[in-house]
Amino acid sequence: MGDSTRVGEVRRQASEMSRRLGFDAVQAGRLALAVNELGNNLLRHAQRGRLLLAASEVADSVAIELLSMDDGPGMADLQACLQDGYSTAGSAGQGLGAVRRLADDFDIYTRPGSGSLILARFYRERDINGGARRPAHGFAIGAVCVPAPGEHVSGDGWDVALHDRRADVMMADGLGHGPDAAHAAVAALQAFDQQRGGNPRHHVEQAHAALRGTRGAAVGVARIDAGTNRICFAGAGNIIGRVISGLADRTLISQSGTAGLQVRTVQEQDLEWPDHALVILHSDGIQSRWNLDDASVLQRDPALIAAFVLWRFCRGRDDATVVVIRRAEV
Template identity: 35%
Template sequence: MTIARSPVLVDCEDVAWFRDQPEAARGAAAALGRRIGLDEQRTAQLVLAVAELAGNLTKHAVDGSLLLRVLRPHAESGAEAASGVEVIAVDSGPGMPDIPAALRDGMSTSGTLGIGLGAVQRLADSYDIHSRPGTGTIQLARFWPRPAPSAARGEPAVAGVTRPISGEQTCGDAWAVRTDSGFLPTVRGRAPSAGPRGDGTPPHGPSAGGRPSWSALTNPLSQQSRSTVPRAAGVRSEAPGRPGPDDARTVSTGRTTPVRAASPGGGEGLLVMSCDGLGHGPQAALAAQAAVQAFRTATGRTPEKVMEEVHRALRGTRGAAVAIARLEPDGRLLFCGIGNITAALVTTADRTTLMSHPGIVGHQVRQLRTYEAQLPAAGVLVMHSDGLSERWSAADLAGLLHHPPAVLATGLLRQAGTRRDDASVVIARSPR
């Protein structure tokens, strides 16, 4: 008899982006390592890796950025309570023609005494790299305490990234993921933070004086399940860029049939939400935070019912565009979207966009509808805000589909993101 293993579930918190700031990135990495309890040696290894990655961005990259954030395993995953740090470095060129050579010790194109990417790979508990000449490079490294928790031994089936509009410190976009097996969801409690961190960033959760916290607003609950979802059915692919029949703002490459009586199947389902608070800045972030909290505690099991609870919770806020999907173990994908969140099923050869309807969650919403489709076994569900252009295709992601969801999300943000609005991407992959 095969016993199903609990999926790896993590929260992403304390997000910070750095551009042309290697010293600030090293300082933030040191502060994060100490705050989450990494020992002195592990913190030093984290800082050393960040210094290498940030230094390479400064020397070689075009439009390079480095992302730092804390990973907190959830009790649902059966993981220990230890937290880790994730580092993502992304740039737009020139790329690496020979990745194995770049990972060999002593390899340097600038004559520096850096530790090299091979050492970063050895120091990290998880490491992934994607590079294409003329396109750029994405690297992901995760650092956990010693001994490493069980979360370090698995790859999340869902991950996302958020980035605020240029000039803002808070992001009005958010994403959230949780599993559902018919029991009321619970939110793992945490002790309140005593004050600002050593790097000057406020603690997670609402801060004193009512200012929203960067981490709580930009990176809500992230959970994953072992849901299995195969090939899309009942969806006809059309030319990308056509507006949907019900919403001129929604690009629809396919048609789905509304399923009014859609119900969850047996086993554990995976609920995924993408949210774009109206506008940007702290007020948009507050709307996103309200949506995330409602999503976490919702008692409804279908996207439609969860959307109803999110709609009620957003009254009194600016409102938001929201999309909610449920991936079932029996292969179905249930979807409900309001506003201009793009949701698509993507394979190496095809992109099929799911139907959303006009409205603002928290203000004006038509009668909600749940649509049903199926996700190809080798495909992914992509959901992103309008901080990304819709002018991307399956071919743009084909070389990234076998990489971790966090790398795939970062690649799409690089490909289609704009700096004129908050941006977010969440990727859900069938974990079978």
């Protein structure tokens, strides 16, 4: 985070985001307090801390997420750190306990000696009692998307379309990074949005046509069907997919090529979606060989799982995106 001015910068961005997305004053205030608590927590306790802020809209449900990431020292006693009044820095110690109360969804992962990940999510839609109205579409979806060092926009992008018991997910990675790469990724996602309902092969072909005249992009599309428990995947370029559970680890294979430049006849891969399995897509800003070496990570919120993959396996020299999908808890 650097210094306290960076916390104020994130707070101003959060305020503008909540205003633009139509959050009420109560939720906007909770979000601002959580930014302060998590940001100051990084300044006081953490090494190489980062605070990520993002908005998502899935099935007409809008949420703003805060993700705190750091490289140490981690929390030796997590439950103690979540108690009000606990502090190792001579402060009031209200931070993590307060954030857990303020947020609609809260999750935390910590590894002593390595660092911590903290997720706080705030929903715009409220029920009659003022509680969060979460989307009910059968899938839990989380993602992180960060630009390459020194860039202000990411050349990666992702989108999801929900149809009854099916989720279609696209990821696009514009060639290189910066504004021209972002332009290519946006063109691919716009083609996906305009042709919702097509199969993965069709979406890759449509992206290839839409990206002519751009620098091109790697594109991957997965159809995840909770009705048939099957996954269908097609891709061109270096979008990588994995299907992971405690018992299985299968790879979703993209063929060589670059949408907008050169793509061979698109092939689809079809495989089973086991119970409790995660579907994870990522761009090549993430190392191709990675593992969830702590089994407890599998049970976390999908956004925290995505952050874990970024935290442990980001190459650090390119845009990086991770999307995680699982069946929603009933």
